[in-house]
Amino acid sequence: MAADWREFGDDTLNAPLRAALECFAAHGYHGTSIRMVADVAGLSVPGLYHHHRSKQELLNKVVGAAMDELLAHTRAAAEDSDGTPAGRFDNIVTALILFHLSRRQHAFVASTEMRSMNPEVRAVHVASRDEEQEMISSAIAEGNESGEFDCPSPVDAARAVSSLCVSIANWYRPGGALDPNDIVAQYLGFCRSIAGRLDDAPAPRG
Amino acid sequence: MAADWREFGDDTLNAPLRAALECFAAHGYHGTSIRMVADVAGLSVPGLYHHHRSKQELLNKVVGAAMDELLAHTRAAAEDSDGTPAGRFDNIVTALILFHLSRRQHAFVASTEMRSMNPEVRAVHVASRDEEQEMISSAIAEGNESGEFDCPSPVDAARAVSSLCVSIANWYRPGGALDPNDIVAQYLGFCRSIAGRLDDAPAPRG
Numbered sequence: 001m002a003a004d005w006r007e008f009g010d011d012t013l014n015a016p017l018r019a020a021l022e023c024f025a026a027h028g029y030h031g032t033s034i035r036m037v038a039d040v041a042g043l044s045v046p047g048l049y050h051h052h053r054s055k056q057e058l059l060n061k062v063v064g065a066a067m068d069e070l071l072a073h074t075r076a077a078a079e080d081s082d083g084t085p086a087g088r089f090d091n092i093v094t095a096l097i098l099f100h101l102s103r104r105q106h107a108f109v110a111s112t113e114m115r116s117m118n119p120e121v122r123a124v125h126v127a128s129r130d131e132e133q134e135m136i137s138s139a140i141a142e143g144n145e146s147g148e149f150d151c152p153s154p155v156d157a158a159r160a161v162s163s164l165c166v167s168i169a170n171w172y173r174p175g176g177a178l179d180p181n182d183i184v185a186q187y188l189g190f191c192r193s194i195a196g197r198l199d200d201a202p203a204p205r206g
Numbered sequence: 207m208a209a210d211w212r213e214f215g216d217d218t219l220n221a222p223l224r225a226a227l228e229c230f231a232a233h234g235y236h237g238t239s240i241r242m243v244a245d246v247a248g249l250s251v252p253g254l255y256h257h258h259r260s261k262q263e264l265l266n267k268v269v270g271a272a273m274d275e276l277l278a279h280t281r282a283a284a285e286d287s288d289g290t291p292a293g294r295f296d297n298i299v300t301a302l303i304l305f306h307l308s309r310r311q312h313a314f315v316a317s318t319e320m321r322s323m324n325p326e327v328r329a330v331h332v333a334s335r336d337e338e339q340e341m342i343s344s345a346i347a348e349g350n351e352s353g354e355f356d357c358p359s360p361v362d363a364a365r366a367v368s369s370l371c372v373s374i375a376n377w378y379r380p381g382g383a384l385d386p387n388d389i390v391a392q393y394l395g396f397c398r399s400i401a402g403r404l405d406d407a408p409a410p411r412g
Contacts, residue, residue, distance in 0.1 A: 026321065027234075027236040027237075028233075028234030028235065028236050028237050029234065029237070030233040030234050030236070030237020030238075031233075031234050031235070031236020031237040032236075111376070112318050115232065153392070156384075156392060157396070159377065160370060160373075160393070160396050163369075163370060163373035163376070163377075164366060164369060164370050164373070164400075166373070167366075167369035167370070167372070167373060170317070170369070171365065171369075178362075186359070186362060187366070190363070190366050190399075190400045193396075193399035193400055193402075194370075194396045194399055194400065196399075
């Protein structure tokens with residue numbers, strides 16, 4: 001990961017995994033063949049199979065790389081906060097928004113192709129998603145205690161916050177009318193509202 | 207449409223369209239063949255082609271039926287409101303939430319397979335989606351005037367409200383821990399927060 005959790009440069013997918021990502025995003029998992037992935041990657045079908053045993057393994061690795069990257073940035077964002085629940089919430093949600101601005105195809109495939117995963121593969125990614133949402137819900141729950149939030153159901157609010165950030169990947173296009181920094185500020189505001197962030201919250205406690 | 211915009215009974219898809227919906231939801235558009243749809247519908251391939259000329263036409267009709275149903279309920283919800291922008295917002299968003307609780311497969315296919323539509327087909331459904339979001343954004347904008355809302359960007363907030371309601375279809379399962387009425391109340395609250403609904407709004411004007 002980059003030194004700054006706010007930075008998302010190029011992803012680290014190798015050529016076959018990048019080709020798989022592009023095929024899954026364009027045609028869906030079931031609409032993608034190993035031959036299509038090999039063609040996009042510039043490999044022979046045996047050459048592709050040499051590195052990746054199956055289409056299911058390609059999906060697992062593509063989604064796994066994305067979830068690992070998201071979790072690494074989110075954990076670093078949480079650690080980098082001012083120590084208050086509200087500060088932690090802001091950093092975690094900012095990482096989530098930045099990820100979905102930077103990894104649109106990854107997010108689309110991860111959110112739409114859960115249906116196509118073998119149960120044991122799906123369980124791994126559901127656990128990652130749950131860990132991400134748990135970081136959000138625990139920040140909100142602790143913020144209820146600190147008086148920074150007033151949220152009757154932190155778990156449900158965390159799912160809504162997560163869903164809203166994921167949805168950015170569906171419409172955002174680089175170079176469009178909205179500046180990424182403005183989207184971060186706007187969506188962080190939406191997420192604070194969903195989570196019941198109180199405007200008259202106390203100042204951060206040292 | 208049922209007399210009450212809150213009521214979503216069975217949808218009105220015929221057997222081939224229902225089969226197409228189920229195949230698209232399970233395998234994606236590109237992972238679905240006409241033969242698969244015919245098998246699920248209990249038809250021969252020529253029998254299916256007799257009614258629907260192509261897989262693209264099946265997708266168009268399935269998504270079109272869903273968008274028409276959503277718009278009919280939303281328009282009726284808007285007309286049935288108390289006449290205030292805030293009342294209209296509440297009814298429109300309630301219809302949107304109820305739709306996504308009742309039409310989960312339809313919503314998933316409509317939101318994920320825009321990529322698979324021919325340009326002229328996609329344009330029709332984008333226009334329907336825009337009309338839905340425009341009803342939300344105009345309620346918010348008028349609510350800014352009436353003092354019921356304080357929202358700097360009604361268009362962006364309407365997109366976020368719409369995205370959040372669409373996301374319900376991704377996780378909601380009938381018979382789960384959450385009661386549908388509680389979900390309506392909770393998500394309406396989230397959407398009001400996103401749109402900057404003011405708690406101390408004036409009483410409805412006759």
